[in-house]
Amino acid sequence: MITFDRVSKRYAEGHEALSEISVDIRQDEMVFLTGHSGAGKSTLLRLIMLIERPTRGQVIVDGVNLAKVGERGIPRHRRNIGVVFQNHQLLFDRNVFDNVALPLVIAGYEHREIGRRVRAALDKVGLLSKERALPVTLSGGEQQRVGIARAVVARPRILLADEPTGNLDPLLSAEIMQLFEAFSQVGVTVLIASHDLALISRLRHRILTLRNGRLVGAGS
Amino acid sequence: MSPAENKPRRDGASARRTRLRHLLQGWLAHHRLSAADSLARVLDHPFSSALTWLVLGIALALPAALTVALDNARALSDRWDSPAQLSLFLSGSVSADEAQALQAALRQREDIEQVVFVSRDAALAEFSALSGFADVLDTLERNPLPDVLLVTPLPGSDAVAALYAELKDDPRIAEVVLDMAWLERLNTLMQLSRRVVLALGSVLVAGVVLILGNTIRLAIESRREEIVVIKLVGGSNAFVRRPFLYTGLWYGVGGGAFAALLVAAALWFLGGPVTRLAELYQSNFRLGGLGIMGSLNLVLIGGLLGLAGAWLAVARHLRLIAPR
Numbered sequence: 429m430i431t432f433d434r435v436s437k438r439y440a441e442g443h444e445a446l447s448e449i450s451v452d453i454r455q456d457e458m459v460f461l462t463g464h465s466g467a468g469k470s471t472l473l474r475l476i477m478l479i480e481r482p483t484r485g486q487v488i489v490d491g492v493n494l495a496k497v498g499e500r501g502i503p504r505h506r507r508n509i510g511v512v513f514q515n516h517q518l519l520f521d522r523n524v525f526d527n528v529a530l531p532l533v534i535a536g537y538e539h540r541e542i543g544r545r546v547r548a549a550l551d552k553v554g555l556l557s558k559e560r561a562l563p564v565t566l567s568g569g570e571q572q573r574v575g576i577a578r579a580v581v582a583r584p585r586i587l588l589a590d591e592p593t594g595n596l597d598p599l600l601s602a603e604i605m606q607l608f609e610a611f612s613q614v615g616v617t618v619l620i621a622s623h624d625l626a627l628i629s630r631l632r633h634r635i636l637t638l639r640n641g642r643l644v645g646a647g648s
Numbered sequence: 649m650s651p652a653e654n655k656p657r658r659d660g661a662s663a664r665r666t667r668l669r670h671l672l673q674g675w676l677a678h679h680r681l682s683a684a685d686s687l688a689r690v691l692d693h694p695f696s697s698a699l700t701w702l703v704l705g706i707a708l709a710l711p712a713a714l715t716v717a718l719d720n721a722r723a724l725s726d727r728w729d730s731p732a733q734l735s736l737f738l739s740g741s742v743s744a745d746e747a748q749a750l751q752a753a754l755r756q757r758e759d760i761e762q763v764v765f766v767s768r769d770a771a772l773a774e775f776s777a778l779s780g781f782a783d784v785l786d787t788l789e790r791n792p793l794p795d796v797l798l799v800t801p802l803p804g805s806d807a808v809a810a811l812y813a814e815l816k817d818d819p820r821i822a823e824v825v826l827d828m829a830w831l832e833r834l835n836t837l838m839q840l841s842r843r844v845v846l847a848l849g850s851v852l853v854a855g856v857v858l859i860l861g862n863t864i865r866l867a868i869e870s871r872r873e874e875i876v877v878i879k880l881v882g883g884s885n886a887f888v889r890r891p892f893l894y895t896g897l898w899y900g901v902g903g904g905a906f907a908a909l910l911v912a913a914a915l916w917f918l919g920g921p922v923t924r925l926a927e928l929y930q931s932n933f934r935l936g937g938l939g940i941m942g943s944l945n946l947v948l949i950g951g952l953l954g955l956a957g958a959w960l961a962v963a964r965h966l967r968l969i970a971p972r
Contacts, residue, residue: 477880503885506882511881535882536670536675538674
């Protein structure tokens with residue numbers, strides 16, 4: 429589902445964030461991406477989302493070579509990927525419902541369908557009762573779950589998460605991970621960047637470890 | 649092709665049609681949403697929005713008011729256009745018979761409505777009667793006035809000019825006086841004024857676009873984070889642009905409406921005195937306004953300028969905001 433073929437990313441100032449990364453993630457997989465901060469976890473996710481492009485090598489997502497996706501194709505590409513951000517990236521002047529509905533509004537779903545899907549997603553993350561609440565009134569864990577609901581509401585085939593449990597206590601973190609596992613079980617490809625080794629090693633999924641931009645011990 | 653092969657294809661086509669219809673509905677829905685949301689945001693800050701409307705209104709009202717003033721001036725000058733007359737002063741050597749013959753010849757022409765012969769004696773009699781210099785004139789040894797033919801051409805200023813050019817060269821005629829010169833000056837002055845209004849209007853219109861561009865730029869800046877999030881979850885540039893274009897439209901429409909109100913208020917303020925002044929000149933002239941169509945046009949122009957300004961700002965600034 430996601431294939432990296434000898435991908436390198438060198439920034440303009442000369443720093444090489446990723447070197448010769450080759451990895452293959454299958455459709456039904458849930459994979460953790462770990463490494464110290466600055467090892468290239470975020471860069472790898474950004475390449476998949478086309479926030480950045482590789483200096484060398486090819487990234488293939490869902491059968492599409494990303495080098496062939498032009499600037500105009502980027503929005504469509506991103507609509508196929510759900511993303512959960514460490515800092516949530518919620519819109520604080522809109523309520524929970526509107527935040528979760530955003531990807532559906534962008535994709536042009538009709539009103540009734542949006543309502544149905546948003547409530548289904550909120551139900552899945554256990555926030556159905558908070559649909560009219562503003563994000564500021566929610567706790568960190570609840571905000572993260574709103575972010576997850578938004579990531580999955582358009583039923584993407586791929587779910588990316590960048591440090592989704594970064595600011596959460598262990599109990600909440602475990603709950604969030606269970607959510608991701610649930611999505612993985614229904615056929616969504618899940619890739620989670622996290623440095624919380626204690627947490628991810630308890631879960632039995634492949635772990636990719638990045639060190640100074642290189643993949644070490646490719647998968648278990 | 650067998651029916652079995654045909655069926656799935658038909659289903660595919662109809663599925664595609666359904667998908668297209670859904671996309672269209674979604675697109676329309678987002679336009680509705682953007683329009684309503686932008687309007688709500690504009691109305692959420694009534695004071696600053698009213699200020700923007702007023703600035704745009706004043707900038708649009710100035711050229712609109714000048715145009716209205718010019719229209720009124722033209723309406724006024726049109727009333728003076730028709731009674732153009734040529735006065736043909738005949739040479740001293742032309743006898744009364746020759747003068748009569750010239751009058752008869754001119755009467756035959758199709759571009760002339762009327763020719764009146766005023767003999768030098770009749771002219772002198774009229775002059776002495778009207779001027780009150782009868783005593784002085786009586787002391788003159790001979791009549792200094794020439795015979796005069798007063799020619800009234802058919803309406804249409806082209807004919808007058810052509811006639812003037814032709815008669816000027818006639819040896820029997822000493823001088824042709826055309827009472828049009830001041831009208832031509834007025835017309836030229838009107839043309840000049842139109843140019844001035846056009847130039848001034850262009851500058852103010854450019855000002856409107858720039859003001860709106862700046863307002864929209866500020867709106868974009870204040871929603872920078874939202875734009876980043878929308879782009880992250882797959883919003884296209886058109887999607888991000890839409891609400892800002894509507895914001896520009898609402899500002900422009902409001903500015904146009906304000907301008908129409910300002911012009912109407914100015915006309916109401918001036919209408920009474922102008923009518924009284926016209927009455928003093930025995931004229932039934934009334935100040936003309938923008939009218940409903942003119943006002944709607946002003947609102948439309950405001951809206952278009954709003955869109956243009958927003959487009960300018962959006963094209964420059966939206967591209968620079970991308971997820972980092």
